[in-house]
Amino acid sequence: MKVVKLEDVIGTEQEVKGENWTSRRLLLKKDGMGYSVHDTIIKAGTETHIWYQNHLEAVYCIEGEGEVETVKDGKVWPIKANEIYALDEHDEHLLRAKTDMRMVCVFNPPITGKETHDENGVYPLVDDE
Structure with missing residues (x-):
């Protein structure tokens, strides 16, 4: 069994920061x-372009409010605390935060922890072997 405390991840290489977000990576491929x-x-007031071409992602919002817009059809879904959305078709999307949002994100396949979004909002597949 494994127990991971958020406080033990903050300030380590498993806490990765982008311009609009901070990702504390609790469980990884390893x-x-x-x-x-x-x-x-x-971060509140930001818009982030994301397109996980190599991963499926489920996102459970536990704090804050914002919206997700799917690029292919322009459909907008309001998101607030206690709601989950699933990017089950590798959906290219825009995530807009009205307030600071805290999300629990689950990726399949798992990431290694080395990934950051490229210019298209994509996490590349990284082999950590």
């Missing part, structure tokens, strides 16, 4: 679970 789990903060 943990052998078949998925990764992240505690992510999205």
Whole structure:
């Protein structure tokens, strides 16, 4: 069994910061679970272009308010605390935070922890072997 405390991840290489977000990566590929789990903060007033071409992601909002817009059809979904959205078709999307948002994100396949978004909002597949 494994227990990971958020406080033990903050300030380590498993806390990764982007312009609009901070991702605290709790479980990674190396943990052998078949998925990764992240505690992510999205900064208020930001818009982030994301397109996980290589990963599926489920996102559970535990704090804050914002919206997700799917690029292919322009559909907008309001998101607030206690709601989950699933990017089950590798959906290219825009995430807009009205307030600071705290999200629990689950990725399949799991990320290694080395990934950051490229110019298209994509996490590349990284082999950490």
